[in-house]
Amino acid sequence: MAIERTFIILKPDAVNRGICGEVIARFEKKGLKIVAMKMAKLSEDVLKEHYAHHSGKPFFPDLIEFMSKSPVILGVVEGRNAVGLVRQMCGVTDANKAAPGTIRGDFALSTSRNVIHASDSTDTAKNEIEKFFRPDEIFDYELNNKQYLYAADEV
Numbered sequence: 001m002a003i004e005r006t007f008i009i010l011k012p013d014a015v016n017r018g019i020c021g022e023v024i025a026r027f028e029k030k031g032l033k034i035v036a037m038k039m040a041k042l043s044e045d046v047l048k049e050h051y052a053h054h055s056g057k058p059f060f061p062d063l064i065e066f067m068s069k070s071p072v073i074l075g076v077v078e079g080r081n082a083v084g085l086v087r088q089m090c091g092v093t094d095a096n097k098a099a100p101g102t103i104r105g106d107f108a109l110s111t112s113r114n115v116i117h118a119s120d121s122t123d124t125a126k127n128e129i130e131k132f133f134r135p136d137e138i139f140d141y142e143l144n145n146k147q148y149l150y151a152a153d154e155v
Contacts, residue, residue: 036076
């Protein structure tokens, strides 16, 4: 499986509940690498573009209002099959249906306040990373525990 990068947003509920560190720690404990991270207050225009695929849905206005309420944490996570792995770790969008052990299953109680956004494909990840991060904000480095994460022939 290929080494991939994926994009995450820790939403206002994660920031305001003080659980960002716990969420990030889950990715690091799994062996994924944080290669970019910053806090930002997203504008209504940026959010409308980012969530344009939901624009006709009844929850869209609430989503934009919620996401613009407070700062969020934007991040880029790297690792083997990162897109699928991060989505699996997040759990399904409806937190009431998310399995225990997933981020949403452990920390969220609704669909609209579900702690985290994660890219749904490698193409989406690439586009979202380029939208929210300049190339000089993304760091390439080696984890010192790589030998414990992957067999030599898997690197």
